Amino acid sequence: MHGVRRDKQSKEAIEARKQKEQSKIREYLALTDHVLTRKKNKDYTREALETTTQLLQLNPEFYTIWNYRRLILLNGIFPKSSPTEINDQLSDDLSMTTVALRAHPKVYWIWNHRRWCLENVPTGPGSEGDPDYLGWRQDYWKKEMFVVEKMLDVDARNFLAWSYRRYVLASMPVPRNPKTELAYTKRKIEANFSNFSAWHQRSKILASLWAKGELDEYQSKESEFELIKNAMFTVPEDQSAWIYHRWLVGAGRDKGILEREIDVIKMLLDEQPDSKWCMESMVHYNLLLIKNHSSNVDVPKLTQECRSFLKELRIVDTARTRRYDEIEEELGA
Amino acid sequence: MADHLLVPLHVQYIQNLGKSQDDLVYHLTAHLRMNAIYWGLTALCVMGHKDALDRQEMIDYVMSCWDDEAGAFGAHPDHDAHILSTLSAIQILIMQDALDRVDIDRVVKFILSLQQPSGVFAGDQFGEVDTRFLFCSVNALSLLGRISELDVDKTVGYIIQCQNFDGGFGSSIGAESHAAQVFVCVGALAILDRLDIVDVPTLSWWLAERQLPNGGLNGRPEKLEDVCYSFWVLSALSILNKIHWIDADKLTSFILSAQDPENGGIADRPGDMPDVFHTQFGVAGLSILGYPGLADLDPVYCMPADVIERMGLRKGWKNLERRAAKST
Numbered sequence: 001m002h003g004v005r006r007d008k009q010s011k012e013a014i015e016a017r018k019q020k021e022q023s024k025i026r027e028y029l030a031l032t033d034h035v036l037t038r039k040k041n042k043d044y045t046r047e048a049l050e051t052t053t054q055l056l057q058l059n060p061e062f063y064t065i066w067n068y069r070r071l072i073l074l075n076g077i078f079p080k081s082s083p084t085e086i087n088d089q090l091s092d093d094l095s096m097t098t099v100a101l102r103a104h105p106k107v108y109w110i111w112n113h114r115r116w117c118l119e120n121v122p123t124g125p126g127s128e129g130d131p132d133y134l135g136w137r138q139d140y141w142k143k144e145m146f147v148v149e150k151m152l153d154v155d156a157r158n159f160l161a162w163s164y165r166r167y168v169l170a171s172m173p174v175p176r177n178p179k180t181e182l183a184y185t186k187r188k189i190e191a192n193f194s195n196f197s198a199w200h201q202r203s204k205i206l207a208s209l210w211a212k213g214e215l216d217e218y219q220s221k222e223s224e225f226e227l228i229k230n231a232m233f234t235v236p237e238d239q240s241a242w243i244y245h246r247w248l249v250g251a252g253r254d255k256g257i258l259e260r261e262i263d264v265i266k267m268l269l270d271e272q273p274d275s276k277w278c279m280e281s282m283v284h285y286n287l288l289l290i291k292n293h294s295s296n297v298d299v300p301k302l303t304q305e306c307r308s309f310l311k312e313l314r315i316v317d318t319a320r321t322r323r324y325d326e327i328e329e330e331l332g333a
Numbered sequence: 334m335a336d337h338l339l340v341p342l343h344v345q346y347i348q349n350l351g352k353s354q355d356d357l358v359y360h361l362t363a364h365l366r367m368n369a370i371y372w373g374l375t376a377l378c379v380m381g382h383k384d385a386l387d388r389q390e391m392i393d394y395v396m397s398c399w400d401d402e403a404g405a406f407g408a409h410p411d412h413d414a415h416i417l418s419t420l421s422a423i424q425i426l427i428m429q430d431a432l433d434r435v436d437i438d439r440v441v442k443f444i445l446s447l448q449q450p451s452g453v454f455a456g457d458q459f460g461e462v463d464t465r466f467l468f469c470s471v472n473a474l475s476l477l478g479r480i481s482e483l484d485v486d487k488t489v490g491y492i493i494q495c496q497n498f499d500g501g502f503g504s505s506i507g508a509e510s511h512a513a514q515v516f517v518c519v520g521a522l523a524i525l526d527r528l529d530i531v532d533v534p535t536l537s538w539w540l541a542e543r544q545l546p547n548g549g550l551n552g553r554p555e556k557l558e559d560v561c562y563s564f565w566v567l568s569a570l571s572i573l574n575k576i577h578w579i580d581a582d583k584l585t586s587f588i589l590s591a592q593d594p595e596n597g598g599i600a601d602r603p604g605d606m607p608d609v610f611h612t613q614f615g616v617a618g619l620s621i622l623g624y625p626g627l628a629d630l631d632p633v634y635c636m637p638a639d640v641i642e643r644m645g646l647r648k649g650w651k652n653l654e655r656r657a658a659k660s661t
Contacts, residue, residue, distance in 0.1 A: 002601050003602075005606070006593060006600065021356065062363075063412075064407065066459075108461065112459070159511060162508070163503075163508050166505075196555055197509050197553075238555060243499055246498075246499075319579055320541050323538070
């Protein structure tokens, strides 16, 4: 149970609610028994399917009933149906899960049934060789992107929806241009810099485009540094931007980039002298300079700088004092 | 607000859960019953009140959930077998010293059948995959003494692909790091003796940054705190030997503040409705933090440490030292 407030109910109020619930409980248990009995008897008829609809509307988390529903479709309904009828049935099931997801956006079983439906959409309406041979499938997948975007409009951090989005992107019969996804994540990020889910997704898309040579890594990193700078200066206390920044800098083999970014952070630190994330990042990047470029930097000066930042950090970020102690110990004498 | 763990109230709260048949929610959550019993029993063991629930009744219930078609356990009689309920059933039977009731060969066969070519595990025959199910499978095989039948390289290969630049792990390849998924991946790696693939400084940093100014822990950057992350984050930190990277006192106070001081139980955050899931993970978190008077909890298996120790399965984790009770 998440986020349900504890209300102070009198004993009488609780009793009254329980009394009211008794008939509901009886109905629910009778329906459950009825459906489970049909299941035991391997009843794969249309009537059985309808009883699962009824029960799942009352309780969309009842995974056994979703399983039973799929068995009915596979063993009872589909073998007697034309491709058009199968397609219509799956369309009904998808609508059913859309309604359920609106009320229960974080129930794994519902997302799972949706996935199963999509994977069972028949070929057609055309025959092999016709341009609309995969027409149904293409329509569904296009619609899926719309559904998942609606879900992310309601809760931009819903990790089930993000996972589902990646699944849809990977499964579409006609793959989307990955650059569309870059535009989408940018839109999400600009709507709210704290949306780390979108930053994360962006890092995955970029890494894959760089690996495939579809985007110049150096140039695109430069524009990412611009985007992230905007976020860092707008909400310096927000860790999303700093984590992403750390990814962009990476192992810190490019001395020029490291020093430039350190200068950017120093600028921000002038405005925000107490900023934990500025100081924490300064320590991290200074350490990268020392580690990778020790022969070309002033090691004692950087070490001293780290020490004074660590001292400040122990004051502004008391929860993680011991971590700062350990980093200082590693600096050596 | 309570400043100490209300053990008698929580014991009573857990006992009462089984007597709520007049509550609709009780019936709507039947699909979680096996897990709920595991959560309740583990919390009771950690609080030193294992006998508060009837042993024989519990074993009988677990056995009534056996799905003979699949060869594993469902969450409730007549519910389908699933890895989530199967692991809980094994954990309960081990804690009650009744594993001899199980056809271990069949359960092992069920679990191994869930592994996909990619190395991840499905939850059941319908194929939803998730690193949670991978952990449950690895955990269950280990508890059954049959880990040698697992293809370790293939399994670890999948976990590696779920590793992100922030050191964390997601639910599947490409998914965002999430504290609960970090726990399952790190836990599986600990059982498989493959913690070498973890980027310890980066992951410990990410985990330590889950602590918010109010002491509570969140599961991802810029999200709200929640008592259950006390366990997911702490267990991973314990396995990495980095619990001291967060403020234990503040977290302890946060967990205690989420207790229901009237009817017992712990909620996700202060003032919310308690449930057995958060009660268990709150108590588990307190045990890892060395809270006085609690039994040690094994953070890898999330079971009483002495049980795991006896089975010879203890890994190199490090909880905070148990504090002595303050004299009053």
